[in-house]
Amino acid sequence: MSKVSVLVVDDASFIRDLIKNCLRNYFPGIRIEDAVNGRKAQTLLTRESFDLVLCDWEMPEMSGLELLSWCREQDQLKTLPFIMVTSRGDKENVIQAIQAGVSDFVSKPFTNEQLLSKVKKAFTKAGLLDSVMASAPTRMNSAFGNDSLNALTGGKAQVVTPAPAAPAPRPAPVPAPALTSRGQGQLRLPSGTQVCVIKALSLKEALLVVRRGEVLPQVLDSAVLDLEQGESAEVARLNGYLHAIVAYEPKPDSAWLQLTFRFVDQDADKMNYLSRLIAHGTAQKHFVPGA
Incomplete structure (x- = not known):
């Protein structure tokens, strides 16, 4: 067959x-x-x-x-x-x-x-x-879950549900860091959508700052960066992946993360649009042009 x-x-x-x-x-x-x-x-x-x-x-x-x-x-x-x-x-x-x-x-x-x-x-x-x-x-570690426990126990493993923990007190709101921001966008990750601050933008990558959430983004996560520009609210949807992730603040519990987002599109129209965004932002001090 x-x-x-x-x-x-x-x-x-x-x-x-x-x-x-x-x-x-x-x-x-x-x-x-x-x-x-x-x-x-x-x-x-x-x-x-x-x-x-x-x-x-x-x-x-x-x-x-x-x-x-x-x-x-x-x-x-x-x-x-x-x-x-x-x-x-x-x-x-x-x-x-x-x-x-x-x-x-x-x-x-x-x-x-x-x-x-x-x-x-x-x-x-x-x-x-x-x-x-x-x-x-017949058995494999698929994307839907890891069957290693079942393999070790012959499929007889029992799932123990722990008692629910008392809800943790809600932390006080964390103020936004003092950013020299040059624009805002929307970053779509597999774990959800986040508003991001654009610190720098080039034809190869964007330097973004996002608020740290319960689920941390991962290096090599695929993502889409939505950028809106102009009076007509034209939106560029730029495909890419997270090349690097660091804490924005110099402490382990930093409430903000700095992401390096690398573009992967080879579409000439998208590159032209990105060039216009950079040029327009440079003129209005909306973006910081990258190398």
Whole structure:
């Protein structure tokens, strides 16, 4: 029996690697190909057969929406499961993709659980889940949990629920640090969304400050930085990952964290937009331009 095949399309190699590693860890028997944009994916789809496409929206040469529309015009690809992996979650964009024939959405940034849930749903609808799961090990440390305790105890481990602890007193509000801030944005992480202060911005990365929460961000977490600029409230959705995390204050219980957010998009339109943001911010002292 031929392997179940998946095509991953994204102009950012970091995102492609995240998706491929996640799928290979959970579905080790599948075959995965990738493409850097819609045009390359179009070429692959004309000469090879795939069971699922996971595709970014904003890419150079041919966008994900254009690739989706082309697929639905091809007799052999009209019913191909097509999942859009995108930071575009606005209502009008969702409606546009649904009208074009999208099968499902995965919002950036995503956790392994969110991605796998959508992929399993697509495989189930296509009648492929049993086939792809048959090649997986009977026991594995999947993204849905760690079964090491069950493996050691033969599946007989009992879960002990501790008595609820008394609620801790609510700490007093922590004042914001004295920042030489140059703008604000919204950082979307797998653990949630946080307002951030932008200390510096360049074409490669942004230096951000966020309030420390109950769940700490992790180095190499994928994320989306939303920046709003201009009277028309134009929003740039910049995909990337956390390259470094340090305490903003010189103490272990610092209430603020400084994050280095590296961009991964190769989309020329996004880079042009980012250049305009930097130039506009420099003129109005809204951002500090980076190197």
